Amino acid sequence: MEMNDNPSGEKKMQCSDESKCLELLESILDGELQDSGKEILKEKLAKCQPCFEHYHLEQAIRDVLKTKCTKQAVPTELADCIRQKIQDIK
Amino acid sequence: MSEVQRRKYSQEEKNAIFDGEFMPHIDSMYNFGYRLTFDEDDAKDLVQDTYLKAYRFINSFEQGTNAKAWLFRILKNSFINEYRKKSKQPTKVDYQEVETYYNSDDVHYQSTSDLRAESVKDMLGDEISNALNSLAVDFRTVIILCDLEGFTYEEMAKILDIPIGTVRSRLHRARNLLKEKLQGYAQNMGYNTDSTDEEDE
Numbered sequence: 001m002e003m004n005d006n007p008s009g010e011k012k013m014q015c016s017d018e019s020k021c022l023e024l025l026e027s028i029l030d031g032e033l034q035d036s037g038k039e040i041l042k043e044k045l046a047k048c049q050p051c052f053e054h055y056h057l058e059q060a061i062r063d064v065l066k067t068k069c070t071k072q073a074v075p076t077e078l079a080d081c082i083r084q085k086i087q088d089i090k
Numbered sequence: 091m092s093e094v095q096r097r098k099y100s101q102e103e104k105n106a107i108f109d110g111e112f113m114p115h116i117d118s119m120y121n122f123g124y125r126l127t128f129d130e131d132d133a134k135d136l137v138q139d140t141y142l143k144a145y146r147f148i149n150s151f152e153q154g155t156n157a158k159a160w161l162f163r164i165l166k167n168s169f170i171n172e173y174r175k176k177s178k179q180p181t182k183v184d185y186q187e188v189e190t191y192y193n194s195d196d197v198h199y200q201s202t203s204d205l206r207a208e209s210v211k212d213m214l215g216d217e218i219s220n221a222l223n224s225l226a227v228d229f230r231t232v233i234i235l236c237d238l239e240g241f242t243y244e245e246m247a248k249i250l251d252i253p254i255g256t257v258r259s260r261l262h263r264a265r266n267l268l269k270e271k272l273q274g275y276a277q278n279m280g281y282n283t284d285s286t287d288e289e290d291e
Contacts, residue, residue, distance in 0.1 A: 023258075023262075026258075026261070030261070032242070057206065057207045058265070059207070060208075060211050061265065061269070061272070062237050063211075064210055064211065064213060065222065065237040066238060068218045068219070069215065069218055069219050071117060071121050072121045072124040072125075074116060075130070075134060078116065078137060079116055082113075082116075082137075082141045082142070085138065085142060086145050089142070089145070
């Protein structure tokens with residue numbers, strides 16, 4: 001992955017190694033890189049507009065999946081039913 | 091489920107493991123079962139089956155290891171071996187077929203979408219949920235495990251009995267498919283999906 005030394009602080013509008021960056025960003029979002037990921041991420045997001053946009057889209061999708069795919073309410077009798085069946089086979 | 095029987099737990103230990111380590115995951119298990127089957131009764135049966143098997147094979151569970159992943163693996167296997175067999179619905183495209191077609195783990199990562207983060211944030215729970223539910227079961231499964239349940243790639247590999255590289259590539263494909271669905275909704279609702287609007291300036 002190419003690091004971009006752009007002293008002006010402007011973001012690249014084209015990512016030179018998109019495939020590698022996307023793979024890396026997805027690993028970071030999935031919590032696979034931990035601390036080493038954070039540094040790389042900061043660098044990427046500050047310097048590369050396509051990476052920045054991709055990261056925020058992926059982050060938004062993960063957030064809505066987590067918060068809006070409401071947990072299905074568990075039928076109240078299920079736990080009791082399981083305990084009863086376990087009692088029977090003990 | 092490991093074939094190795096480590097040692098025999100006493101009845102008290104069994105009860106403690108079952109109540110303390112297995113039962114707390116019933117909500118996640120039911121949610122997983124429901125999202126696999128789309129049917130409350132089938133989901134109940136799957137969860138109940140899973141807990142009965144977990145109890146029966148409790149000696150092969152090593153205390154202190156990840157009970158949730160262990161239970162999810164049993165549920166996933168029950169779903170594949172029993173539910174899918176007896177289910178009347180026609181078999182959908184499955185893992186192997188899809189992955190052979192796509193030439194396995196070697197995914198070229200690419201962004202396939204003009205979808206905007208802002209549009210996604212505005213979407214309703216139903217839209218997100220429908221998009222997820224519309225994915226083939228194998229793609230749906232990896233998203234549920236990763237994003238809804240927070241399993242790591244390594245845990246997912248164990249639950250699904252596939253290599254980590256396959257977890258990674260299947261997740262990537264699943265997310266691209268999900269994005270296509272979401273983009274369809276976004277367009278229907280008139281959200282701006284053009285990637286060159288004012289935010290880029």
